[in-house]
Amino acid sequence: MRFLLSLGLLLAYTCSGSAAPPGAVPPVDYNAQVRPLLANQCFQCHGPDEKARKAKLRLDLREDAIESGALVPGKPEQSELITRICSDDADLRMPPAKAKKPAMTAEQIALLKRWVSEGAVYSEHWSFSKLVRPTVPQVREPAATIRNPIDAFIQYRLQQQGLKPSPEADRVTLIRRLHFDLTGLPPSPEEVRAFLEDRSDIAYEKVVDKLLASPHHAERLAMWWLDLVRYADSIGYHSDNPMNVSPYRDYVIQSFRANKPFNQFTIEQLAGDL
DSSP: OTHHHHHHHHHHHHHHOSOOOTTOOOOOOIIIIIHHHHHHHTHHHHSSOTTTOSTTOOOSSHHHHHHTTSOOTTOGGGOHHHHHHHOSOTTTOSSOGGGTOOOOOHHHHHHHHHHHHTTOOOOOOGGGSOOOOOOOOOOSSOGGGOOSHHHHHHHHHHHHTTOOOOOOOOHHHHHHHHHHHHHSSOOOHHHHHHHHHOOSTTHHHHHHHHHHTSHHHHHHHHHHHHHHTTOOSBOOSSOOOBOOOHHHHHHHHHHHHTTOOHHHHHHHHHHHHO
16 A cells, blocks of 8 residues: 555556656646536536536537537537637626526636647546556656656756745654655654665665654554544544544554455455445
8 A cells, every 4th residue: 555655656656657748738637627517617508417417518528529410529619618718708608607506717718728739538437547657757857866767757846836945854854844744753863864874875765764664654654544544533523532443543554554455455444344
């Protein structure tokens, strides 16, 4: 389950393939840019809910959107979707006033036009997409500052934003950050002293390995999961009566400690909820 730690950092790259060259405008990303817009503005009446669907128009499926004429890939000026959202006629403009949704901004309309111009490419939800190892981007930094592929991705994004990395922190700050990140607890004075005195090339890596093996690391990981499922030791909604669910907390911590496969963990969560 430790892959979750790096999944969020690399997800944008793994789901979209290789990074665009610095300075190039990347193509519109359907999942990140278009799907949320259509979901908010269009899918309530033109989405998967057959009972709520209007005019028998479905925009969440590319084939249906093209067959209806709502989308003409490569030709936004011929796409009814673009015509309707740009219309000055209140009876034609989408979304309609009765939907009580905010009108699309000029930036959102421009984004949809560019998406259609690029072919109106849909993509399945990222959770169903096979992870693809991205191409490591080429950056202008000296090779000595790029110690692993993640450094290259971070430096590439900094270059896009016109930013430079901060100077490397001092060793006391580094070990404090590391302890708080991996265990949620500060290092002891003895641990700080040992790190300062270890001048080997792998001093940092040794501390990482030690903390990953610590039971507190599992507690740190479990904290995020327990927050998401609203774990509490008391009921707290209508009253503050005690609620004995600590065995579930211990189960989650032990699952992370044993590095249980995420698919098995998910199955057990669903089974427990049912």
